[in-house]
Amino acid sequence: MSDDDRDSSLAAAVQLRTEGHREEARQRLLALCAEFPADAEIAYQTAWAHDVLGLEAEAVPFYERGLGGTGLSEEDRRGALLGLGSTYRVLGQYEKAVEVLRGGVERFPDDGALRTFLAMALFNTGEHHEAMRLLLELLATSSTDPYVAQYRAAIEHYARDLRETV
Structure with a gap:
């Protein structure tokens, strides 16, 4: 062919x-x-x-x-990293999912979908603090909700450590 x-x-x-x-x-x-x-x-x-x-x-x-x-292509590589990481997660191979998705986030740090799927995989491995940090940072930086925008600095602050109360 x-x-x-x-x-x-x-x-x-x-x-x-x-x-x-x-x-x-x-x-x-x-x-x-x-x-x-x-x-x-x-x-x-x-x-x-x-x-x-x-x-x-x-x-x-x-x-x-x-x-x-x-x-x-870079776009296909991005999609393949997300696809493989998500697939490992669905199959219950959470550590592999975290590894692939972390690599994806390192290569494509602005990709919110990769960060979201990484957060889900981190949740599955018991890394709840890291999962919440990723999601809160993503929310703070990408939400168009005016009320979220109003509290962006506070959300970003607490994303660093949710245990902090002051």
Whole structure:
């Protein structure tokens, strides 16, 4: 298959997933993975196709292949880190989820979704203080609620240590 055919086949499979034809998209992506086993973008899209079908365990190796390869755009890398971390969390592999999501937050510090999913994974590992800190910081910096904005400084202050009362 030529590069142009690869690109059009991948685009068609992604379009199928987007339009809700998830199983057909998954089947096409599996075929593309078989033909292009080292292609990080195809692996990531295949992981995503499994994830949206609730096939989290089957998605993991594709996420890992995509993240371990080269050629992912920064946006796809961001999505793959979030997807893999979230998938590990769903599978009860909380420490792995924290590791992947921390790496994602380090690479993409402004990504609120990565920070939110990291907070959930931290909660699952019993790191409640860190989870609340992340969520409060995110709330303080991203909320458009005027009442939250009014108390932003206080929220940021307490995010550093919720045990502090003064």
